Amino acid sequence: MEQQPKLALITGGSRGLGRNAALALAHKGNDVIITYHSQQAQAESLVQEVRALGRKAVAIQLDVGHTASFNGFKDELLKVLHENWQREHFDFLINNAGFGLYASIAETTEAQFDDLMNVHVKGVFFLTQRLLPHLADHGAIVNVSTGLTRFTITGSAAYAAMKGAVEVLTKYMAKELGTRGIRVNTIAPGAIATDFGSGRLKKSQEMQAFITGQTALGRTGEAEDIGGIIAALCMPEMGWVNAQRIEASGGMFL
Numbered sequence: 001m002e003q004q005p006k007l008a009l010i011t012g013g014s015r016g017l018g019r020n021a022a023l024a025l026a027h028k029g030n031d032v033i034i035t036y037h038s039q040q041a042q043a044e045s046l047v048q049e050v051r052a053l054g055r056k057a058v059a060i061q062l063d064v065g066h067t068a069s070f071n072g073f074k075d076e077l078l079k080v081l082h083e084n085w086q087r088e089h090f091d092f093l094i095n096n097a098g099f100g101l102y103a104s105i106a107e108t109t110e111a112q113f114d115d116l117m118n119v120h121v122k123g124v125f126f127l128t129q130r131l132l133p134h135l136a137d138h139g140a141i142v143n144v145s146t147g148l149t150r151f152t153i154t155g156s157a158a159y160a161a162m163k164g165a166v167e168v169l170t171k172y173m174a175k176e177l178g179t180r181g182i183r184v185n186t187i188a189p190g191a192i193a194t195d196f197g198s199g200r201l202k203k204s205q206e207m208q209a210f211i212t213g214q215t216a217l218g219r220t221g222e223a224e225d226i227g228g229i230i231a232a233l234c235m236p237e238m239g240w241v242n243a244q245r246i247e248a249s250g251g252m253f254l
Contacts, residue, residue, distance in 0.1 A: 004085075004087075005029060005030055005031050005055070005056075006029075006030045006031070006091040006092065006234070007030065007031045007032070007033065007085060007087075007090040007091050007092070008021075008022070008025050008030055008031070008032050008033070008090065008091065008092035008093075008094060008234065009032075009033045009034075009035075009077070009090050009092070009093050009094065009131070010022050010025075010032060010033070010034045010035070010094040010096055011034075011035045011062065011064055011094065011095055011096050011097035011127070012035065012036070012037070012064070012096045012097030012098060013032070013034025013035060013036065013043065013046065013059070013094075013096065014034065014036035014037075014039040014040075014042040014043035014046060014059070015039060015042050016192075016223055017096055017144065017189065017192065017223050017226045017227060017230070018034065018094070018096040018097070019034075019042075019046050019223065019227075020223040020224055020226060020227030020228075021094055021096065021226070021227040021230040021231060022034055022046060022050060022057070022227075023046075023049065023050065023053075023227060024227040024228045024230065024231035025092070025230075025231045025234065026050045026053045026055040026057070027053065027231075028231055028235065029055070030055065030091075030092070030231075030234075031050075031055050031056040031057065031085070032050055032055065032056075032057045033057070033058050033059075033060060033077070033080060033090065034046060034047070034057070034058075034059050034060075035059070035060050035061065035062035035064075035073075035097065036059055036060075036061060036062070037061070037062070037063055037064070037097070040059070040061070043059035044059055046059070047059050056084055056085070058080050058084055060073065060076055060077065060080060062097075064097040064098075064119050064123035064124075064127060065115065065118035065119040065122075065123050066118075067118070067122060067123065067126045067127075070126060070127055070130045071130065073127075073130075074130050074131065074134070077131075077134070078134070081134075088134055089134050089135065089136040090134060090135065090136065090139075091135075091136045091139040091140070091234075092139055092140050092141070092142070092234040093128065093131060093135055093139070093140075093141045093142075094141075094142045094144070094230060095124045095127070095128065095141065095142070095143045095144060095166075096142075096144045096230075097119065097123070098119055098120050098144065099115075099116075099119065100159055101116055101156075101158055101159050102155045102156065103155055103158070104154065104155055104157070105157045105158075108157070108158045112158065113158050116158055116159060116162050117162060120159075120162035120163065120165075120166060121162050121165045121166065121169075124143060124166055124169065125169060128141065128173065132177075135182065137180045137181050137182065138180070138181035138182065139181075139182050139183075140182065140183045140184070140185075140233065140234045141170075141173060141177075141182065141183070141184040141185075142184075142185055142186070142187055142230050142233050142234065143166050143167075143169070143170050143173075143184070143185070143186045143187075144166075144186070144187055144189070144230075145163040145164075145166050145167050145170075145186045145187065145188040145189075145245065146159070146160060146163045146188055146189060147188050147189060147190040147191070147247055147249045147252055148160035148163065149163050149164045149167055149188060149245075150188070150247065150253075151252065151253040163188075166186065167186050167188075167245055170184050170185065170186040170243065170245070171184075171243050174242050174243035175243070178242070183233075183238075183239070183241065183242040184242065184243060185233050185241060185242065185243065185244045185245075185246060186244070186245045186246065187226065187229055187230055187233065187246050187248060188245055188246065188247040188248065188249070189221060189225075189226050189247075189248050189249065190211075190215070190221050190247070190248065190249025190250055190252040191207075191211045191215075191220050191221055191249070191252065192220070192221040192222065192223060192225070192226060193208065193220045193221065193222060208220050211252070214252055214253055215249070215250045215251055215252045216250060216251025216252075216254055217250035217251055219250065221248070221249065221250055225248060225250070226248055229246065229248050233246070
């Protein structure tokens with residue numbers, strides 16, 4: 001009997017790192033469900049790309065910062081699982097959705113801080129909690145952090161603090177879910193030229209030159225540098241890697 005393909009759920013999968021992770025997982029023979037906040041057209045375009053690779057894909061709307069919507073999202077997810085895969089479980093959870101904030105500690109507002117907390121910490125914690133009954137045993141979780149938890153760049157304090165919390169949470173998830181054979185790791189990208197943070201790095205040649213000069217491999221990162229690593233962390237070959245922070249920065253600030 002043919003083995004059922006593995007299935008990944010990727011939050012914030014319509015563009016950037018999430019999009020590339022979805023394609024990388026599809027190239028490795030996995031099916032994907034992605035969530036999107038408002039970019040429905042981009043999400044559906046990605047679904048078609050994945051299907052063109054011979055894999056199944058579905059997009060579902062989700063606001064990761066609105067925990068009250070999570071029960072409704074879970075119901076929609078279960079419906080999608082039944083209709084498309086005739087199952088109630090998925091194998092890999094990629095907590096990727098997020099947004100950036102560039103403001104000094106003195107300038108950061110409480111509202112901005114709360115928005116970051118709701119998406120990057122509270123959202124990751126409680127969405128994972130809601131979905132645990134439907135994450136298959138011997139599966140994997142990949143939480144997306146940032147290189148900014150190791151090195152500092154002025155204006156990233158609040159954002160980096162949230163990701164620091166995610167890295168600690170990763171260890172506790174790994175400890176508590178280990179009895180089910182579920183591995184949990186963090187990937188910490190360096191500076192990546194995507195639309196993240198309104199494409200701040202992508203649009204600034206000055207910033208790109210600065211990052212290039214501070215990176216051992218001599219360039220800024222691209223989404224394609226990260227998606228394959230996320231996919232790899234889900235694969236059996238990485239089965240003994242657990243509770244780790246994997247930095248993917250090309251060697252920034254060594």
